[in-house]
Amino acid sequence: MESVNPKRILFAGLFHETHTFVANTTELRDFTVLRGEEMLRCAGDSSPMGGALEAAARLGWEVVPTLDMRALPSGTVADDVFESFWSELRRATEPALAPGLDAVFLVLHGAMVTPSFPDVEGELLERLRALPGAAALPVFGVFDLHANFTARMGQHADCLVAYRENPHSDARESTLRAVALLERCLAEGRKPRTFWRHPPIVWPPTGTGTADNPMRALEACARDLESRCPDFCAVNVIAGFAFADIPETGVSFSIVTLGAEDEARAALDELCALAVTLREFGVVCEPLPDVALTNIPADAIGLTVIAEPSDNIGAGAPGDGTGLLRAFVQRRVQNAAVALNDPAAVERLTSMKPGARATLALGGKGSSLDAGPLTLEVELMSLRDGRFELEDKQSHLASAVGSHFDMGPCAVVRHEGVLILLTSHRTPPMDLGQWRSQGIDPEKLSIIGVKAAVAHRRAYEPIASRMAWADTPGPCSSRLRQLPYRNIQRPIFPLDEL
Numbered sequence: 304m305e306s307v308n309p310k311r312i313l314f315a316g317l318f319h320e321t322h323t324f325v326a327n328t329t330e331l332r333d334f335t336v337l338r339g340e341e342m343l344r345c346a347g348d349s350s351p352m353g354g355a356l357e358a359a360a361r362l363g364w365e366v367v368p369t370l371d372m373r374a375l376p377s378g379t380v381a382d383d384v385f386e387s388f389w390s391e392l393r394r395a396t397e398p399a400l401a402p403g404l405d406a407v408f409l410v411l412h413g414a415m416v417t418p419s420f421p422d423v424e425g426e427l428l429e430r431l432r433a434l435p436g437a438a439a440l441p442v443f444g445v446f447d448l449h450a451n452f453t454a455r456m457g458q459h460a461d462c463l464v465a466y467r468e469n470p471h472s473d474a475r476e477s478t479l480r481a482v483a484l485l486e487r488c489l490a491e492g493r494k495p496r497t498f499w500r501h502p503p504i505v506w507p508p509t510g511t512g513t514a515d516n517p518m519r520a521l522e523a524c525a526r527d528l529e530s531r532c533p534d535f536c537a538v539n540v541i542a543g544f545a546f547a548d549i550p551e552t553g554v555s556f557s558i559v560t561l562g563a564e565d566e567a568r569a570a571l572d573e574l575c576a577l578a579v580t581l582r583e584f585g586v587v588c589e590p591l592p593d594v595a596l597t598n599i600p601a602d603a604i605g606l607t608v609i610a611e612p613s614d615n616i617g618a619g620a621p622g623d624g625t626g627l628l629r630a631f632v633q634r635r636v637q638n639a640a641v642a643l644n645d646p647a648a649v650e651r652l653t654s655m656k657p658g659a660r661a662t663l664a665l666g667g668k669g670s671s672l673d674a675g676p677l678t679l680e681v682e683l684m685s686l687r688d689g690r691f692e693l694e695d696k697q698s699h700l701a702s703a704v705g706s707h708f709d710m711g712p713c714a715v716v717r718h719e720g721v722l723i724l725l726t727s728h729r730t731p732p733m734d735l736g737q738w739r740s741q742g743i744d745p746e747k748l749s750i751i752g753v754k755a756a757v758a759h760r761r762a763y764e765p766i767a768s769r770m771a772w773a774d775t776p777g778p779c780s781s782r783l784r785q786l787p788y789r790n791i792q793r794p795i796f797p798l799d800e801l
C-alpha cells in the first residue's frame with residue numbers, strides 16, 4: 304500500500320533482562336547489534352522487531368531504521384553499552400527529526416539495568432523526549448511483561464503495550480497490537496496517556512505463568528477492563544522481574560488511555576487490590592530434587608520433565624548448575640538427559656572420537672551458589688555444531704532471537720543412564736530443536752532436566768506425561784528472601800508481611 308504522504312516512523316530496539324545478582328557483567332560484545340538498513344533483514348521473522356517492520360511495510364509507512372540491540376538475559380549491563388546505544392541512536396534520530404518524523408516505535412524489554420541507570424528504559428525515553436523536535440512526538444512500543452515498569456517510562460512514552468502471555472507466545476501479536484494503536488493515533492490525531500501503579504508485591508518468575516493464578520485472574524481482569532472502558536487503549540499486567548534489584552522491582556499495572564485520569568486510577572486500584580488478594584499464589588516453593596524424583600510413580604510411562612528454576616537460563620542464570628544432575632547421578636536414574644553450558648568441557652572433548660572415555664569436571668563454574676563442578680567419568684557420544692532452526696517460531700525464544708539459535712560447538716556425553724548435552728553458549732530450554740539437532744529424540748527419554756521456570760512449558764508440555772519442578776541452589780531460586788536485595792522498595796511482599 305503506497306500513500307502519497309507516507310508516515311515516517313523511526314524504529315529502534317533495546318532488549319535485555321538484567322539479573323543484578325549474578326556476578327558477570329554484560330558487555331557490548333554480548334549483544335547482537337543491527338544498524339540502519341540491517342534492521343530491515345528481520346522484517347517478518349518471529350521477533351517483535353520483525354513483526355513491527357512487517358506491519359509497517361503493510362501499512363505503507365516509511366521506516367527510518369536506526370539501531371536494534373538484543374542480548375539474552377544475563378548480569379548487570381556495562382554503562383558504556385547503554386551510552387553507546389544512546390549516542391548511535393541520537394546520531395540517527397537528530398537528522399531524522401529535522402525534516403519531521405510522525406512517530407517513534409520502540410521494541411523494549413523493560414528490565415535492563417546498568418550501574419548508573421537502574422531504569423535504563425526510563426532514561427532512554429527521557430533522553431529521546433528531550434531531543435529538539437521530539438517533545439510532542441508519539442512514542443509507542445512493545446515490552447516484555449517481565450519488566451520493572453517505572454513512572455518515568457509511563458511519563459515519557461505515549462503507549463507501551465506489554466505481552467499478555469507467559470511463556471511469551473504472543474510477543475509478535477502484542478507488537479502488532481501496539482502498531483495498530485499507533486496507526487489509530489496517527490489517523491485520529493489523538494495521543495493517549497499512561498497511568499501506572501505498583502502494588503508492594505514481587506513474585507519470582509515461577510509465579511508468573513499466565514496459565515495459573517495470580518496472572519490468569521489479573522489478565523482476565525485487565526481484558527474485562529478494556530472491554531468495559533472504551534477509552535482504554537491497553538491495560539498492561541506487568542509481572543515484573545524479581546532478579547533486577549531496583550526501587551520499582553515487582554508487579555505493576557499500566558493503563559494507556561484516551562480518557563479521564565480518574566477512570567484509569569480507579570481501574571489501577573482494582574487491579575492492585577486483586578493482586579494483593581492473590582499475592583500468595585505467586586509465591587512458589589518447589590520440592591528438593593530427591594523429593595521431585597521420588598514423586599515420579601515407579602510404573603510411570605512416558606516423559607517426566609523436571610525444571611530447575613534456580614538455574615533459569617531465560618532469566619540470566621549461567622545454565623551450568625549441577626544440582627539436578629547430581630540428584631540424577633546419585634539416584635542412578637535411567638534414560639535421562641540434561642543440558643549444561645560448559646564451553647571448557649566441550650573444548651576438552653573436541654580432539655576425541657565418539658566412544659572415547661574421559662573424566663570431566665562438569666558445570667558448577669558460573670555461580671557461587673552452586674556446589675561446584677561435578678566430576679564424572681563419561682563416554683563421548685557425539686560432537687556437533689550447535690546452530691539449529693527453531694521448531695516453534697512462536698516460542699518465548701523466538702520472541703528474543705528470531706528463527707535460529709546457536710548453541711556453539713556441542714558435545715553429547717553419557718554417564719551411566721544420563722545423557723549430558725554440553726553447549727558452548729547458554730541455551731534457554733525453549734525449543735526441542737536443541738535436542739534433535741544433536742541427535743537426541745526427547746520423546747524417547749524418561750526424564751529430562753531443564754533450566755527454566757515457566758518458559759519451557761510450551762515446548763515440553765506437548766511431549767511430556769508429567770511436569771515437575773525442583774529446588775536446587777542457584778541465582779534464580781524462587782526463594783526470594785535469600786537474595787541480598789539493596790534497592791527494592793520496602794516493605795514488599797513476600798520479603799515483608801503486608
Ligand SMILES: [Zn+2]
Pocket residue numbers: 447448449471
Ligand atoms: Zn519475559
